[in-house]
Amino acid sequence: MKKILIIGSTGQIGSELSIKLRSIYGESNVVCGYFAPPFPENFFEAGPTEEINALEKEQIASVVKKYNIDTIYNLAAILSATAEKNPKLGWDVGVGSLMNCLDVAKEYKCSVFTPSSIGAFGPETPRDKTPQDTIQRPKTVYGITKVLGELISDYYFQHWGIDTRSVRFPGIISNLTPPGGGTTDYAVEIFYKAIKGEKFVCPLKAGTFMDMMYMPDALDAAVNIMEADASKLIHRNAFNVTAMSFDPEMLLAEIRKHLPNFQMTYEIDPLKQSIADSWPNSLDDSCAKNEWNWQSKFNLETMTADMLANLREKQK
Numbered sequence: 001m002k003k004i005l006i007i008g009s010t011g012q013i014g015s016e017l018s019i020k021l022r023s024i025y026g027e028s029n030v031v032c033g034y035f036a037p038p039f040p041e042n043f044f045e046a047g048p049t050e051e052i053n054a055l056e057k058e059q060i061a062s063v064v065k066k067y068n069i070d071t072i073y074n075l076a077a078i079l080s081a082t083a084e085k086n087p088k089l090g091w092d093v094g095v096g097s098l099m100n101c102l103d104v105a106k107e108y109k110c111s112v113f114t115p116s117s118i119g120a121f122g123p124e125t126p127r128d129k130t131p132q133d134t135i136q137r138p139k140t141v142y143g144i145t146k147v148l149g150e151l152i153s154d155y156y157f158q159h160w161g162i163d164t165r166s167v168r169f170p171g172i173i174s175n176l177t178p179p180g181g182g183t184t185d186y187a188v189e190i191f192y193k194a195i196k197g198e199k200f201v202c203p204l205k206a207g208t209f210m211d212m213m214y215m216p217d218a219l220d221a222a223v224n225i226m227e228a229d230a231s232k233l234i235h236r237n238a239f240n241v242t243a244m245s246f247d248p249e250m251l252l253a254e255i256r257k258h259l260p261n262f263q264m265t266y267e268i269d270p271l272k273q274s275i276a277d278s279w280p281n282s283l284d285d286s287c288a289k290n291e292w293n294w295q296s297k298f299n300l301e302t303m304t305a306d307m308l309a310n311l312r313e314k315q316k
């Protein structure tokens with residue numbers, strides 16, 4: 001049975017990944033490393049937790065040693081728009097946590113998953129059906145840390161045999177822990193407004209297409225890539241994965257099928273718009289499909305219905 005440490009387990013992905021990993025590998029085999037609140041419900045009761053500052057390598061190392069960890073999910077990151085406002089912090093967290101995890105993994109022979117992102121692409125990248133192997137010249141500090149993460153993770157694999165694997169996540173849509181400071185976050189925020197019967201002010205222009213994924217698919221991707229047969233992997237860091245591509249108008253139309261009176265206006269956020277304009281419209285995820293049988297389950301229609309049903313339930 002794997003012994004897993006999650007760095008960043010109170011964040012958008014971490015708070016749900018910890019539940020999923022514990023359901024697969026057992027509560028006591030998944031240690032939730034945390035740095036900051038808010039803490040998800042039952043966080044301290046659901047299994048082992050440890051306070052870890054990912055920028056302090058010794059703190060990671062001592063938890064890895066204490067619990068005999070063999071797999072690290074490193075989810076510490078400052079998302080794209082926030083990192084543009086504080087590039088030093090974006091760099092320090094993105095690169096610092098990664099290098100510490102890789103060095104600890106080298107010492108204690110752990111596997112490492114550090115998500116990459118559609119942010120690892122830039123305006124010179126082919127925008128439609130973006131290939132797995134292509135030009136990567138991101139213009140954000142977040143994207144630069146993601147490209148660095150992909151390259152250095154491959155380096156640790158090639159030089160020292162450290163089992164590093166990753167996926168390039170699109171915008172992730174979920175109903176448990178809200179994201180913060182991402183360019184794709186509008187696609188989550190819109191649901192909270194819709195369910196409250198309030199108007200949504202969209203920060204991105206109509207016609208801004210980006211890849212998106214519902215959280216259950218993102219969790220499957222994070223688990224399945226780490227379970228994949230290593231002998232079948234031609235790529236490692238990091239695989240394109242996607243589930244849907246839409247623009248704000250398509251999302252609005254889908255929500256209106258359930259809530260016909262829902263209103264949306266536009267007030268463009270120049271920073272977020274310029275980031276979104278530099279990212280792909282849609283990814284080609286055929287390498288993930290071929291090498292480890294990646295397959296998403298939710299599309300725009302089924303994701304929207306499920307998001308609204310879940311948020312309605314929470315409102316009761």
Ligand code: AKB
Nearest residue numbers: 079080117182183184
């Ligand atoms: C962001 O918008 O910064 C993230 C991402 C796509 O990596 N959601």
